[in-house]
Amino acid sequence: MDYLLALAATGVIMGIIYALMAMGLTLIFSILNVINFAHGEFYMLGGYFSYFLLTLFTGLNPFVAVFLSGLLVSVIGLIFEFFFLRPMHLGRIERPPEYAVLITFGLSFFLQNLALAVFGPYPHRPTSFFSGAVDLGVVRVSTDRLTASVLSLILLGLLLLLINKTWIGKALQAVSQNKDAAAVVGINPLRMNTIAFSLGVGLAAIAGALLAPSFSIMPDVGAVPSIRSYVIIVLGGMGSIPGSILGGVLIGLVESLGAGYFPDPSRGLTYKTSFGLIIFALVLLFRPRGFFGRKER
Amino acid sequence: MKAKDNFSLSLQWILGGILLVIALLVPLFAQTYWLHVLIIAYFYALLASSWSLLAGYAGQFSFGHMAFMAIGAYTTGLLGRYFGIGPFLGIIFGTLMAGLMGLAIGALVLRFKASYLALFTIAFSEILRMILNGESDITRGDQGLSIVPLLGEEIISRVPYYYIMLAVLLVCMVLMYWLANSRVGLFLRAIREDEEAAAARGVNVVRYKVLTFVVTSMIAGLAGGFFAHYITLITPNIMIIPQMGLVIAMAIVGGVESLFAAAMGGIIIQVSLEVLREFGAWRLVIFGALLIITLRFARDGLIAPIMQKVMGTAPKAELRTQTDAQKVAKEDVLDES
Numbered sequence: 001m002d003y004l005l006a007l008a009a010t011g012v013i014m015g016i017i018y019a020l021m022a023m024g025l026t027l028i029f030s031i032l033n034v035i036n037f038a039h040g041e042f043y044m045l046g047g048y049f050s051y052f053l054l055t056l057f058t059g060l061n062p063f064v065a066v067f068l069s070g071l072l073v074s075v076i077g078l079i080f081e082f083f084f085l086r087p088m089h090l091g092r093i094e095r096p097p098e099y100a101v102l103i104t105f106g107l108s109f110f111l112q113n114l115a116l117a118v119f120g121p122y123p124h125r126p127t128s129f130f131s132g133a134v135d136l137g138v139v140r141v142s143t144d145r146l147t148a149s150v151l152s153l154i155l156l157g158l159l160l161l162l163i164n165k166t167w168i169g170k171a172l173q174a175v176s177q178n179k180d181a182a183a184v185v186g187i188n189p190l191r192m193n194t195i196a197f198s199l200g201v202g203l204a205a206i207a208g209a210l211l212a213p214s215f216s217i218m219p220d221v222g223a224v225p226s227i228r229s230y231v232i233i234v235l236g237g238m239g240s241i242p243g244s245i246l247g248g249v250l251i252g253l254v255e256s257l258g259a260g261y262f263p264d265p266s267r268g269l270t271y272k273t274s275f276g277l278i279i280f281a282l283v284l285l286f287r288p289r290g291f292f293g294r295k296e297r
Numbered sequence: 298m299k300a301k302d303n304f305s306l307s308l309q310w311i312l313g314g315i316l317l318v319i320a321l322l323v324p325l326f327a328q329t330y331w332l333h334v335l336i337i338a339y340f341y342a343l344l345a346s347s348w349s350l351l352a353g354y355a356g357q358f359s360f361g362h363m364a365f366m367a368i369g370a371y372t373t374g375l376l377g378r379y380f381g382i383g384p385f386l387g388i389i390f391g392t393l394m395a396g397l398m399g400l401a402i403g404a405l406v407l408r409f410k411a412s413y414l415a416l417f418t419i420a421f422s423e424i425l426r427m428i429l430n431g432e433s434d435i436t437r438g439d440q441g442l443s444i445v446p447l448l449g450e451e452i453i454s455r456v457p458y459y460y461i462m463l464a465v466l467l468v469c470m471v472l473m474y475w476l477a478n479s480r481v482g483l484f485l486r487a488i489r490e491d492e493e494a495a496a497a498r499g500v501n502v503v504r505y506k507v508l509t510f511v512v513t514s515m516i517a518g519l520a521g522g523f524f525a526h527y528i529t530l531i532t533p534n535i536m537i538i539p540q541m542g543l544v545i546a547m548a549i550v551g552g553v554e555s556l557f558a559a560a561m562g563g564i565i566i567q568v569s570l571e572v573l574r575e576f577g578a579w580r581l582v583i584f585g586a587l588l589i590i591t592l593r594f595a596r597d598g599l600i601a602p603i604m605q606k607v608m609g610t611a612p613k614a615e616l617r618t619q620t621d622a623q624k625v626a627k628e629d630v631l632d633e634s
Contacts, residue, residue, distance in 0.1 A: 035412050037360075037419070084593055094596055101358050101415050102549065103592050109542030110585030117578035223538055227423050230416045270431035274424040280417060284405055 006139035007260040008253060013141060013149040015252020017207055020152040021225055022232035022244040023159065024203030030176040030239035031196035032085060034100040038108035039204050039229055040222025045073050045111065046205025047217035048119060051126040062129050066151075066209040073205030074198040080107060081197040089193060108222075115219035123216030126209075148210035155206065156245060163241065172196060176239065204229075224273050231276035235283050237293025246291060251276060309608050320463055324456045332455040334571045335564075339462040340524045342563035343469055345547035347516040349559035350473050352548065354482060355509045356489030357411055360541055361402070361418030362517050364425050365395040367536040369518030370525035371429065371436065374444040384447045388522030395518025396511050403510035408503055414510075422536060429533040439532055447526035458527055465523055466560070469516050473556050476512065485509060539581065546588040552601025561600050 021043060028036045036042075049069030054060055084103050088096045130143040163169035174182040175192040183189055207225070208217070215221070232251050236243025258275040262268025283290055324332060348362045372394040373387030382390070406417045429436050436442055448457055476482060484505045487495040496502045525531050534540075544563070551562020566584060573580050591599060 035416065037415070084589070087593070093593075095356070097411060098352075098356060098358065099592065099596075101412060102545070103589065105360065105415075105542065105545065106549075106585065106588040106592055109539060109546065110582065110589055112539055112542075113578065113581035113585050117582050220537070220539075223423055227420045230420060234413075234416065267431060270427060273427060277420050277424045280420060281405060284409065284413070284417070288409060 002138060003260065004257075007256045009136060009139045010141065011253035011256030012249055013145060013252070014256065015249035016149045016156070017152045017211060017248075018225075018228055018232060018252050019245045019248025020155060020210075021204050021207040022229040022236070022248050023156065023241065024200035024207075025229045025233050026200075026236070026239060026241055026244040027172075027196050027203070028200035029233065030241075031172055032089075032100075032193050033097075034085065034104065035230075036197075036200065037101065037104040037226075038111060039201070040224075040226025041108045041111035041115075042073050042077065042201040042204040042222070043208035043225050044115060044217065044219065044222040045076070046070060046208030047126070047212035047221065048115065048124065049073065049205070050209035050212055051124045051217060054126050062127060062213075063151075065126070066206060069209045070202045070206040074202035077201035078194055078198040081194050085193065085197065086190060089190060112219050112222070119219065121219060123218045124212075125216040126212050128213045142214065144213045145211075148214065151210060152207070155203070159203075160241070168195065228273065228276055231280050233290075234280055235290050237290030240290070240292035243290055243292040251279070254279065312607065317467075324459055329455050332459050334568060336455065336459055336462045336527060338564040338567035339466045340520055340527075341544065341547060341567045342560040343466050343520045344517060344544045345551065345563035346470060346556045346560040347473065347513045347520075348544055349548040349551075349553045349556060350477060351509055351513040353553035353555070353559070354477050354489065355485040355506060357407070357506055357510065358415045359418045359510065359513075360415055360538070361422040362513070362544060363536040363541045364418070364422035365399060365514040365517035366521035366524070367425065367429070367531075367533070368395045368398055369521030370444075370531050370535065371442065371521075372518075373522045374442045374525050374531060375436070377445055378442065384445060384522075384526045388519065388526065391522040391525075392515050392519045395521070396515040399511040399514030400507065403507040403514075407506040407510060419538065422541065423538065426533045426536050429536075436533070439534075441530040441532045444525045444529050444531060446529055447523070462523060462527070465519065469519070470556060470560060473512075473516070476509075477556060481505060481508065542588075543581070543584065546584050549588055550584075550591050550599050552598025552604075554597060555601045555604070558598055558601035558604055561604075562598065565600070 021039070024042075025036055025039050028034060028039075046066075046069045049072050050062070050065040053065040053068055054062060084107075085100070087093055088099055093099045128144050129147045133140045133142045134146050136146075161169075163172060171182065171187045172192055172195070174185070174187055175189050175196075179189045182192075204225075208222070211225075228251060232247035233239075233244055235250065236245075236247030254275050255272045259268035259272045262271060323335065327335070344362060344366060348359070351357050351359055351362075369388070369391035372391035373382075373384065376382040376387045376390055377384065402417065402421060406414050430438050433439070446452070447461065477485070484495065484500045487498070487500055488502050488505060492502055521535075524535075543566070547563040547566045548559040549562075550566065551560070552558030570580055570584075573583075576583070595602070
């Protein structure tokens, strides 16, 4: 029982961070109708930026580094959106859905190789937020991971406030529901696209920067988190914000419990991510629109 | 007009013939090293052109093509290692295995929107790689699974391998060309342009998508089998996502709507990777940038338009923007309902 609780606690702690990243993907999908296949690479960039900020400016507060790297990646996202995704919404691109898949995948290929060329294949690890571990009663968690989780939780809360209470948030919701109607009431859908994309990739970057002290950063470090996020958004329902939070926590639980109860725990750790694929298949078989997805084919 | 068509058709055959003769004569004057480069280039050409059959003709994007290639490679490798099954039988099993996995995934995912295939296959590919890495007791993981050479240990000359890989490439290309220009190919293009309209006209959309997915997966598996028995040592790294990205770059830069252009893209990019060796890791950055720029500014690829100029065939894409506009309009109507 204690073991179960310990695994569950770890699962929830990680799940909240997963949710933050998946939330970024959801935001982009619900506004731009684009699945960002470069989401993992923005996560990776977030980690690298916070590492280099901390090494360049010694004495910089690690939390400041996290948010600065999120901001920097947002700017990169903004530039990419403007030059490569906006033309799609202006009707200058043939077959937009195909283009969206390929251009974001192309970006992922480009960024991953760029990181390899610039930073090299070796792992980098930024300084910890706090050293040591915290005893939560049922389980001892490394302080870094707990900090990352708490910060993610706060960010998720702020994001929900932004989406539900502010004008921009309501405008985003309006665009996600109906682009033309939103335009009629004076919302510029193109601007909302840019906001959603740079905010979404910024969230991925913050997740990357938050987890960088726990897991090192390498050029291919984004693959697993991005795949996890795909599973989460399919499970939660494509484009659903509550779905991505619930999905994130659930995937965190499944990974933690699955790895803990796997017949051979060391193997279980290797297979952690593959439970996600099983869930993906099950969702497609039994409830293709996930928890809160809009009904569609 | 008619005369011009005939002329361009015969020109097409003449140019194809010249290329084939050059390809056949290469071993007479090329060094062993360049033969090796070309063998690998043909392997990539096969992957790029089969990916383009799926993406460019049927409009379905799989990020698991390298995973099917790896299934072909590991099936024959493991069967040979543990059951002593010979290379040729192993390659056949590998091809069938890739087809079977393709069927399972296709039947599960192709009922949904195209983006689900991309999502599922990228997850499948990474997780298969992790499993192959994790089960290192069986697969030897990162240390690599050693595989017997296709023609036995005695033959060290690259020449027979060169002709085998060329033959595999040509046979598969002919098969895919036939498929793309058959009734099935027509259905595929109809599905790509407008899935609902195709379904309304009586095309069994899911069946033809699954069929194409299985065929292209089998070709990837076949390519993987021959590759494994040529290179003789495989690791799960052959299927990392950047490798998939490279194959996609080849197909897109070549021209994803033409099997031949995609294959040429594969050959040209693979050879350039060798020529530009001194640039190290920056080569892939260059091709990544090229991929993005091609997608944005030259959707038909860079090689396909040149081919069309030379052959004098008219580009077939004139009407597409109009159908797209109609499609968008229709989607808007659907959204509102």
